[in-house]
Amino acid sequence: MLRLPSGFGPRQLQPASLDLTLGRRAWRVRAAFLPGAERTVADRLSGLALHELDLSRGAVLEKGCVYLIELREALSLPEGVSAGANPKSSTGRIDVFVRLVTDNGTAYERVPDGYEGPLYAEVSPRTFSVLVREGSTLNQLRLRRGDAFLSDAELRRVHEGRALSENGAIGGGLRLSVNLAGREAETVGYRARRHAGLIDVDRTGALDPADFWEPIAAPAEGFIVLDPDEFYILASRETLCVPPDLAAEMVAIDTELGAFRAHYAGFFDPGFGTGAPSRAVLEVRGYDAPFVLEHGQVAARLLYERLTGAPETVYGAGLGSNYQGQGLRLSKHFARG
Incomplete structure (x- = not known):
């Protein structure tokens, strides 16, 4: 179901989600895009990429620009299991806009059941420029079986x-x-x-x-x-x-x-x-x-x-959760007074 990279660690596992990690290759692109039902991300990059970045050495993503970054994780979903993604709390709180993109994708942040292939993050810093590197985590994934939302x-x-x-x-x-x-x-x-x-x-x-x-x-x-x-x-x-x-x-x-x-x-x-x-x-x-x-x-x-089953550990219980018990709180990148 999940194809995980070498070096995958327990810190990526949350009670009901998985932290995704940036891969080595990234591209500055002319504009945000969805591949469409008949095309892969690689197909679209050939006409939209401006230049490639190597994140193994770290790179600055400049505010106001759009980047497409390969993720180290991939999916092989069985029929009946879909996935959704969202930016991590710390990513949103520094105004970095992140959306999951897949091959043949017609919608952001949603992976249809049966999907098999790579994952990418579209990243656009809006207010602050950010330094990222291979292995940095900006977004997270949640697997779903059927429609579990409560009325x-x-x-x-x-x-x-x-x-x-x-x-x-x-x-x-x-x-x-x-x-x-x-x-x-x-x-x-x-x-x-x-x-x-x-x-x-x-x-x-x-x-x-x-x-x-x-x-x-x-x-x-x-x-x-x-x-x-x-x-x-x-x-x-x-x-x-x-x-x-x-x-x-x-x-x-x-x-x-x-x-x-x-x-x-x-x-x-x-x-x-x-x-x-x-x-x-x-x-x-x-x-x-x-x-x-x-x-x-x-x-x-x-x-x-x-949930399909109770998690072994919940948020805030020995996981080093940053925002349990929070009031008004900036992201974890800032010193607390």
């Missing part, structure tokens, strides 16, 4: 037995709102600085947040204005949990909820928020026009799905 009615029954959030607002999944309330001068979010330095994706706690982020104080008016094409880190008003027998995925784009995109990184593993109150961190980017975002405004939806 709203099923989700309500789960919430009645095990509260998933304080308010249990359900409609097309568990709805989460944004927190912009706090004491005077209390930081409720961050706005990215446009001309900051380089981020090494493999270094943890190495950077001063002040060099990359402007803190946002709790607004007296109860709202902030999202400027077009600016990147923000905010937190949900609600704490939430993912029970050990379920997993969840955040809806990445939802135009019904407002003129912004919320949450690049979509997977929540079983055990998130259990035993340690945890909020969802929202990676928010405004669209073409300024947009008012108010305290308590719905900003994201969380879809829950059943």
